[in-house]
Amino acid sequence: MPEHIATPARTNDILRRHGFRFKKSLGQNFLTNPKILANIVAAGEVGPDDDVIEIGPGIGALTEFLAEAAHRVLALEIDPRLLPVLAETLAPYDNVDVVEADVLKADLATLIAEHFDGQHRVKVVANLPYYITTPILMHLIDTPIDFASITVMMQKEVAARLTARPNSKDYGSLSIGVQQNMDVAVAFTVSRTAFVPAPNVDSAIVTLRRREQPLVAVADQAAFDKLVRGSFVARRKTLWNNLTNLFGKDEATKAKLTAALAAVDVAPNNRAEQLSIATFAALTDALAAAGL
Known part of the structure; x- marks a missing residue:
């Protein structure tokens, strides 16, 4: 077997022979450290009982490690220039299918039915493009597909927001939206020097x-989501300021807001980052009871 795709020498050779030029608009940064790739597969606990969807395989560095561990791998690549590269680098693996697709537009359920046998757990393992990390992640979370797990590389700052707790600068609507339905854990961090080209983070x-x-039962998910998003619109302003901008500033509305906040023992001059998910859920119910 040749050396791993991710070794710097082989990566550079592949890129040179195919005349590949990175597209900044696609957030292309390729890992050149096999040990890190092995650790990603380990973090995802990928084994022979798993079928894996990879998003953005690049030149196949992570795909190679996934193919060696998983039952099957379906790699979705948006850049058609990489298809012939992947055809070469992944030729030794008969358990990998590469499909040209945008994960945000693809019918994942159909792709899973076409490429997997339905007898194995389905996991997602990917190095997500930085410029579109959050939309892809929320798309995966919101899909009705029951993924056994999602293990993804992202900007360290985004990971901090996903795992943040109340009363921290990183805690916000993304933290709540993800933690409400998902257990989230940071497995490890990766230096920017492990990539070509090196990203800025x-x-x-x-x-x-x-x-x-769900972490907290919510009677009206749409109302809960609206409240959470609206409460964090202006982080430096008080909850009261954000709520009046969200619901209205007339006296009748202010009276209802006052009653709802009092019902859940939240001071109007608190900031959204001070409220737990459970408090947001209770406030959602209190606002509904107050007629908002």
């Missing part, structure tokens, strides 16, 4: 698993 590997039940 360090990265983190995050593993997400769907909770059997």
